[in-house]
Amino acid sequence: MEQLIKQLDQYRKDIEAYMTATAETAEEFRIKYLGTKGIVKSVMGEMKNVAPEERKHFGQILNEFKQTVEEKYHQLKESSAEKTETAGAAFDYSLPADNFLTGSRHPLSIVRSRIISIFSRLGFAVAEGPEIEDDWHNFGSMNLPEDHPARDMQDTFYINNSKEEGIWLLRTHTSNVQARVMEKQKPPIRVICPGRVYRNETVSARAHCFFHQVEGLCVDTNISFADLKHTLYFFVKEMFGSDVKIRFRPSYFPFTEPSAEMDISCLICEGDGCAVCKHTGWVEILGSGMVHPKVLENFDIDPNKYTGFAFGMGMERICQLLYRVNDLRLYSQNDIRFLQQFTGSV
Numbered sequence: 001m002e003q004l005i006k007q008l009d010q011y012r013k014d015i016e017a018y019m020t021a022t023a024e025t026a027e028e029f030r031i032k033y034l035g036t037k038g039i040v041k042s043v044m045g046e047m048k049n050v051a052p053e054e055r056k057h058f059g060q061i062l063n064e065f066k067q068t069v070e071e072k073y074h075q076l077k078e079s080s081a082e083k084t085e086t087a088g089a090a091f092d093y094s095l096p097a098d099n100f101l102t103g104s105r106h107p108l109s110i111v112r113s114r115i116i117s118i119f120s121r122l123g124f125a126v127a128e129g130p131e132i133e134d135d136w137h138n139f140g141s142m143n144l145p146e147d148h149p150a151r152d153m154q155d156t157f158y159i160n161n162s163k164e165e166g167i168w169l170l171r172t173h174t175s176n177v178q179a180r181v182m183e184k185q186k187p188p189i190r191v192i193c194p195g196r197v198y199r200n201e202t203v204s205a206r207a208h209c210f211f212h213q214v215e216g217l218c219v220d221t222n223i224s225f226a227d228l229k230h231t232l233y234f235f236v237k238e239m240f241g242s243d244v245k246i247r248f249r250p251s252y253f254p255f256t257e258p259s260a261e262m263d264i265s266c267l268i269c270e271g272d273g274c275a276v277c278k279h280t281g282w283v284e285i286l287g288s289g290m291v292h293p294k295v296l297e298n299f300d301i302d303p304n305k306y307t308g309f310a311f312g313m314g315m316e317r318i319c320q321l322l323y324r325v326n327d328l329r330l331y332s333q334n335d336i337r338f339l340q341q342f343t344g345s346v
């Protein structure tokens with residue numbers, strides 16, 4: 001017992017000798033005195049050898065000792081932290097600053113504004129509408145009555161699909177905006193409708209459950225297929241350059257008659273054949289046609305007086321051809337390594 005008390009005195013002296021510390025010596029101190037195999041633990045272990053009548057007194061001495069050690073440890077830690085802070089004074093102010101990353105526009109935004117700018121030169125205004133839509137504006141008014149087989153052309157996400165509560169869905173195309181424009185405005189109409197659309201497709205490099213479209217609508221007196229062709233020729237030449245070849249193929253859409261799809265010569269392989277053009281040298285970029293008389297009638301526009309053309313294209317496809325982006329998923333993954341590549345204005 002006496003020997004132990006002497007030993008504790010010695011420890012106290014040793015402890016007092018510690019004045020300031022670095023982070024490492026503070027840690028060494030902690031391990032030596034407070035660690036699982038440290039001095040405090042081992043002197044506490046001596047309790048069992050102490051006679052029962054002395055235990056209380058001895059316990060007090062040990063507790064005080066432990067407190068002294070802990071206080072010293074905190075002191076050392078603080079002094080080591082202060083040292084690290086003052087080490088900051090050696091900071092070299094002449095070093096060049098870290099660069100801030102400059103932001104860049106999303107490739108789809110770049111393409112969107114280019115498309116808008118081209119069509120605005122032909123007198124088209126931009127119209128927008130809701131992404132959550134009712135059945136009439138997305139399908140019914142576009143000459144796709146219920147049970148029309150063409151509804152299967154677009155796999156729809158339904159939000160509510162009951163006759164009593166109404167049918168609500170995520171728009172499958174931006175034709176709903178054309179519908180909303182014709183509802184409010186009478187000819188002459190010249191609008192383009194850029195926006196996000198949704199289709200229930202399995203996500204892969206070539207298909208996504210959402211993508212972006214720009215649809216266009218022009219309704220006036222004496223609008224013919226020649227106007228449609230001229231407008232789209234102008235668009236393609238402005239967008240891709242005057243060397244690009246264009247062709248129309250007959251097609252079917254319930255809301256246009258006649259209908260045509262438009263291909264351009266493949267910009268990736270320039271006609272030699274590649275995976276993007278499926279070795280045909282041509283890439284489809286849009287659907288188009290003369291607005292079906294029934295669609296005009298649905299909005300009280302007299303088809304004997306007015307005619308119109310409409311078209312719709314996918315922005316991701318335009319982007320793919322311009323920037324050679326071959327995986328649709330890249331557009332929405334927010335990977336900075338992808339996004340940083342589009343810093344320049346195009």
Ligand code: PHE
Pocket residue numbers: 172173174175215253256287288289310311312313
């Ligand atoms: N709405 C069609 C689609 O989403 C595109 C289109 C618009 C076709 C206008 C013809 C006329 O596929």
